[in-house]
Amino acid sequence: MSMRTEKIAKAPQKLESAPDKQGSLKQNGLSIIKFCLHTHGTTGSYFLKDHMLLFVKSGIYTVRFGDHKYTVRSNEMVFLHKSIRIDYEKSGEPGSEFKLDYIMFFLNENMLEEFVQFSGYKPIYRVNEPVSVSIITVDEFTRAYIESLKPYLESPDEVKDGLVRLKFMELLYHLADSNNHFLLELLQPGRDKNSSISKIMEDNITNPVSISDLAYLSGRSLSTFKRDFQAIYHTSPLKWIRNRRLDQAKKLLLETTLSVTEICFSTGFENVAHFSKVFKLQFGLPPSEFRLQSHPREESIKWNM
Known part of the structure; x- marks a missing residue:
């Protein structure tokens, strides 16, 4: 084993x-x-x-x-x-x-x-x-x-x-x-009531949470959470968290040797094909091509060794 x-x-x-x-x-x-x-x-x-x-x-x-x-x-x-x-x-x-x-x-x-x-x-x-x-x-x-x-x-x-x-x-x-x-x-009561939305979002960027989960964690109903979120960020929770995950994935592609699959799961995405699709829509290239274009010399050296 x-x-x-x-x-x-x-x-x-x-x-x-x-x-x-x-x-x-x-x-x-x-x-x-x-x-x-x-x-x-x-x-x-x-x-x-x-x-x-x-x-x-x-x-x-x-x-x-x-x-x-x-x-x-x-x-x-x-x-x-x-x-x-x-x-x-x-x-x-x-x-x-x-x-x-x-x-x-x-x-x-x-x-x-x-x-x-x-x-x-x-x-x-x-x-x-x-x-x-x-x-x-x-x-x-x-x-x-x-x-x-x-x-x-x-x-x-x-x-x-x-x-x-x-x-x-x-x-x-x-x-x-x-x-x-x-x-x-x-048993300390009330500590989760109306928690800071910004803290909830920052703490859960890469966690596999739904919008309903985020509302629950903030101590709000789903409709109240969406309304309060829109007032703060001027966008939807889904778009905000997807863009933050993509920014984190971009950083990992540039600064680490993690595989595309590892980066996909570590940044909160649950499907590699979906991750590659939304990454290309955001940055113009699929993750593997984005990394290759960003480090052409390193890739050339690796293949010539």
């Missing part, structure tokens, strides 16, 4: 069709997905629309966000805040035929608000920014909870929607008991 690289995926939507998925539970924006694979190393990126908790039963899951690296090993859990892009590396333990076994929990703001109301838990308001990634303590009660999910994941069609919500509620109770500071950060 060799290192395998996967292109950026929107989570949890794209994970439902993942080849290493073993089972899942879904209900009104809540998802629990179990994975198991054998790998020496698989790398890729996720854009997280919702909050994610990732529990590693066996193996190693490494998360990179910004300049920080977080390593999650067997019987450990990591929390990843919504609206961020992370890079990951998945690898199994040598003694178990490089087996990696893990579960992802995706939860939205509605679930958190319901938990606060039901439990009576009182978060403390703080002015500091919420953490984006943090390692969470997993005690024996949380490990027992993880094991209790096995029959539900094996027979998801027999599980009622209300029970899925109860299992999420149970998880949050366990985490509240053993990780008070984590929940204080997670």
Whole structure:
């Protein structure tokens, strides 16, 4: 088995069709997905629309966000805040035929608000920014909870929607008991309301997001987001983000040796043919010809070596 690289995926939507998925539970924006694979190393990126908790039963899951690296090993859990892009590396333990076994929990703001109301838990308001990634303590009660999910994941069609919500509620109770500071950060209300449109756009230029996703991340309805965006930029969100991606692709073609395919995916485009078409419309040449014309001498030297 060799290192395998996967292109950026929107989570949890794209994970439902993942080849290493073993089972899942879904209900009104809540998802629990179990994975198991054998790998020496698989790398890729996720854009997280919702909050994610990732529990590693066996193996190693490494998360990179910004300049920080977080390593999650067997019987450990990591929390990843919504609206961020992370890079990951998945690898199994040598003694178990490089087996990696893990579960992802995706939860939205509605679930958190319901938990606060039901439990009576009182978060403390703080002015500091919420953490984006943090390692969470997993005690024996949380490990027992993880094991209790096995029959539900094996027979998801027999599980009622209300029970899925109860299992999420149970998880949050366990985490509240053993990780008070984590929940204080997670449950701070109102931090996403009417977020800066300019910051949302800059943070998501190369992420696989739709206009509806951007509106959601800004805390606005789709119509309000489009209206506010037009007032700021005097163009549509679709045109703005496409042009920024094309400018970034042009820069990478001029300054790096990345292939056209790598540049396509790294700048947020999901189809090489479409990327080449819109690039030609913007700059007059397809990406490969644009690079060749920009560096004719270097190309001549390469072919003569």
